[in-house]
Amino acid sequence: AVSLAFPLQLLIIALVAGTSAGVTSLIARKLGEKDRQAASNAASHGYIINIAYSIMMVIIGVFFAKNAVSLFTDDPLLVDLTTQYISIIMTFSFGRLLAQAGISILQGTGDMIKPMKAMLIGAISNIILDPIFIFGWFGVPAMGIRGAAIATVAGQILSFLYISVVIRNGRHEVDIRLRGFKPNKRVFKDIYVVALPGIIMQSLGSVMLTGLNIILIGFTPTAVAVLGVYFKLQSIIIMPMFGLTQGYMPIMGYNYGARNKRRMLDTLKFSLKIAFIIMATGATVIILFPRQLLLMFDASEEMIAIGKIALRSIAACLPIAAMSITFSVTFQAMGKGYVSLIASFIRQIIFLLPAAVILSRVVGLNGVWFAFIIAEIVAFIIIGPWLMRDFRKTFKKWETDFESFTVDKEALATDSVK
Structure with missing residues (x-):
């Protein structure tokens, strides 16, 4: 079930990686040009984009998860298990998306230590929580594949909380202003010149895996x-x-x-x-x-x-x-x-x-x-x-x-x- 969910997870990864590349690249180039205001504007737009992605993923996770899984198999048991897993992953993907928004901003300024800590917090939390939620350790009810999904999103949310505190309390080369945000078509264009090819590029992994699975299952x-x-x-x-x-x-x-x-x-x-x-x-x-x-x-x-x-x-x-x-x-x-x-x-x-x-x-x-x-x-x-x-x-x-x-x-x- 987790293997079948992987191509769908790659779509989330595609949005995360592609948009992050666009935001990081634009911030770095503007700082190289000594245009701090443009770099800050790019950072704010990056956050807004990922908030929009989060809303979209909630809609897909709640209403369309089963339909998406049915594209890969017609086995009722596999459809049920995979749907349980992927619906939780997509509905609560805001943790991963917003954490990556903050990570890409810090990386654009050349700060790699705090993003690394954020990723480690998410990964280590996931490793620790996986057996607890899957097998029901320490009085927690055994949740099986649902537990695996909950452990994953819990780690992502912890990563998001850490990076949010870092950005809110730290001093950086860019200033993020979401209050009174004014969208700028040129900034969106500059981000997606890199991000859109990146999103498509990452999505190719899902296409590749699907194609290979079709060949191999024969x-x-x-x-x-x-x-x-x-x-x-x-x-x-x-x-x-x-x-x-x-x-x-x-x-x-x-x-x-x-x-x-x-x-x-x-x-x-x-x-x-x-x-x-x-x-x-x-x-x-x-x-x-x-x-x-x-x-x-x-x-x-x-x-x-x-x-x-x-x-x-x-x-x-x-x-x-x-x-x-x-x-x-x-x-x-x-x-x-x-x-x-x-x-x-x-x-x-x-x-x-x-x-x-x-x-x-x-x-x-x-x-x-x-x-x-x-x-x-x-x-x-x-x-x-x-x-x-x-x-x-x-x-x-x-x-x-x-x-x-x-x-x-x-x-x-x-x-x-x-």
């Missing part, structure tokens, strides 16, 4: 479970990678706004090295210990047999994915979200799903896992050179603008002397 439901296990393991590896990109984006955006070519290149090189190390380390653990990792999820022998090949094949492309993800975030930091969208389309849809369909028919089940490797290699070959060309074009424009400014300044000085 072989055996166990293959679907294996894919779910892999993405749970991958999420652990992606967490530090996500932290890196969240720190990387405002620094890159700030220096892009300040037109600091050297700092941009240094930041990119450093981030690529760290990203590669993070993902290569995670890939090594998965490749060396697939059986032990699968047993953590109470895997059967059939699941282990399928999972060993699957985990090793998909994990092998994590180091390549590290570089492609960094390139994609770089485009977001520069306010060019549409390029990030194209990059994700290449990685997750254009090459992965067709390759999975073709190889599954030619090679069999293992062909689905090999498709990940092909998609990542092709995406890297396309996205890397694209970013380098964009850098050269941007730097050349800056040099031309600087030369024009210098000539105009000299002409003005000459006129003043005359």
Whole structure:
């Protein structure tokens, strides 16, 4: 049931991640341009957007959760269990959405410590509360899958409360004013230039998983479970990678706004090295210990047999994915979200799903896992050179603008002397 709910949860993640990228990028660029008022206005708009998202999620969670779940299965028991879980997650998603609104604002100003604390509060609370609510420890009634959902939203709400106190009581480079808020079309546009491609980009993950599940279930439901296990393991590896990109984006955006070519290149090189190390380390653990990792999820022998090949094949492309993800975030930091969208389309849809369909028919089940490797290699070959060309074009424009400014300044000085 939780695995079936995952594609729906990805839609919430898409809204959170996409909008956060738009707000963080805009705040960082405006601070780089020394325009604090515009940065503060962007922060206020970010909060209002997430409040609107929260209202929308309540409506979906209360009235449409069962209909959404029915798109993925017609098994009555699975529909009931998944609906119980996802309705709670969506109805109370305001905790995650508003917490992320505050986190993205602080990240846009370059503050990474407090957002990290907020995320840790949410994650640790969830880990502690999960067994209490699921199994009924310490006198709490056992709630099963409902308990898992309640533990999740409780952690998110605690994260939101912490970040709210931090923003209310702390001193920051931006001022958030919700009272007397006046919407500005230009600010919304500037946010969604990055956010909308980011939202679509994150939503592609849901499309990808749905497509892969359809292919895999044609072989055996166990293959679907294996894919779910892999993405749970991958999420652990992606967490530090996500932290890196969240720190990387405002620094890159700030220096892009300040037109600091050297700092941009240094930041990119450093981030690529760290990203590669993070993902290569995670890939090594998965490749060396697939059986032990699968047993953590109470895997059967059939699941282990399928999972060993699957985990090793998909994990092998994590180091390549590290570089492609960094390139994609770089485009977001520069306010060019549409390029990030194209990059994700290449990685997750254009090459992965067709390759999975073709190889599954030619090679069999293992062909689905090999498709990940092909998609990542092709995406890297396309996205890397694209970013380098964009850098050269941007730097050349800056040099031309600087030369024009210098000539105009000299002409003005000459006129003043005359």
